[in-house]
Amino acid sequence: MFVIKLIVALIIMLSLAIYIVNNSIKAKVNPINEATSAPYEGSKFHNTAPRSPMSFSDTVTLWVRFFTEKKVDTTPNINIPVRTVSRADLDALSSDRLHLVKLGHSSILLKVYGEYWLIDPVFSDRASPFQLIGPKRFHQPPISLEDLPPIDKVLISHNHYDHLDKASIKALLAKTQQFMVPKGVDGDLIDWGVEEGKIITLDWWQEIQTPQSLIAFTPTQHFSGRGMGDGNMTLWGSWVIKTPQESLFFSGDSGYFQGFKEIGDKYGPFDLTMVETGAYDSNWADIHMKPEDSVQAHIDLQGKVMMPIHNGTFDLAFHTWHDPFDRVVAESERRNVTLSTPEFGQVFSINNLPPLTPWWQQTP
Structure with missing residues (x-):
């Protein structure tokens, strides 16, 4: 049985490699010709703290593990509670403050003083270059x-498939005024039909002032790439949003690093931190935080309330689907951190944050 699984794994790996190579040849990565705040050398971006690259044997071992290791409880045995949101519901919200809706995984819908914004919108059935596997x-x-209202801004943290979804971007083309993306990601968007004049590319620590808010693109410790030929050729990062009444942080994806404290010192305190808590493993701890690190990041950011994201929608690791919630709750209680765990589709604002509600513990 092990040999059969191994052969299947190798076939899938080869098919995936051929597909990605063919598509990465067509990838449109705009060259970076100016100085950047993010470390940039040899046509690639780098983290501030050097990462140890995985060896070939480590990579093979991980792929074999991925296809042969028995997974336990990695998909829900309950119906995930989802509250349906209509266009009328959104339009009825006031325009004198900021409202939020957790759509799934790391996708967030905001109504910012009357304007609709999306962060990392992924609406496809799969976080994958395929829609079959x-x-x-x-x-x-x-x-x-289709039911979304006209979108003023789409903010993208990095170009991985569970954060930058081609089908969603193409569907949003006609109703979106502006796309704010890390350096280099504009190439993909232009290739998908987004007008160049609609795209703003940002470097780490770069700020944009709008009539409603200050938006800043801030560092993370991660990586980028959608194929085998474009690794780290585009930037990755997190988002700070500050309005006259609210201050938010969105982590994107990251390992734990000193940068969270630097962001907190520069832009904190934050009323709400939306921090990655999911898809972690000891094999890639430097690029995805375990829940205990996520709580520490929130503390470093000087956050008041933490909302765990990057969980509850896709199986992207080996841990159980509910492990991120269980562990972040335990650690937040130990560290006296206030958590907010809204259901998907639940509409809320900073002065009306949902309390810690263990919806993932319901009986099947």
Whole structure:
């Protein structure tokens, strides 16, 4: 049985490699010709703290593990609670403050003083270059792409498939005024049909002032790439949003690093931190935080309330689907950190944050 699984794994790996190579040849990565705040050398971006590259044997071992290791409880045995949101519901929200909706995984819908913004919108059934194989959604989005109101801004943290979804971007083309992306990611968007004039590319620590807010693109410790030929050729990062009444942080993906304290010192305190808590493993701890590190990041950021994201929608690791919630709750209680765990589709604002509600513990 092990040999059969190994052969299947190798066939899938080869097929995936051929597909990605063919598509990465067509990838549009715009060259970076100016100085950057993020470390940039040899046509690639780098983290501030050097990462130890995985050896070939480590990579093979991980792939074999991925296809042969028995997974336990990695998909829900309950119906994930999802509250349906309509266009009328959104339009009825006031325009004198900021409202939020957790759509799934790391996708967030904001109504910012009357304007609709999306962060890392992923509406596809799979976080994958394919729609036949790859991590499949546990639940449907609370609102469809078609029912979304006109979008003023789409903010992208990095170009991985569970954060930058080609089908979603193409569906949003006609209703979105502006796309704010890390350096280099504009190439993909232009290739997908986004007008160049609609795209703003940002470097680490770069700020944009809007009538409603200050938006800043801040560092993370991660990586980028959608194929085998474009690794780290585009930047990755996190987002700071500060309005006259609210201050938010969105982590994107990251390992734990000193940068969280630097962001907290520069832009904190934050009313709400949306911090990655999921898809972690000891084999890649430097690029995805375990829940205990996520709580420490929130503390470093000088956050008041933490909302765990990057969980509950896709199976992207070996841990159980509910482990991120269980561990972050335990650590937040130990560290006296206030958690907010809204259901998908639940609409809330900073002065009306949902309390810690263990919806993932319901009986099947």
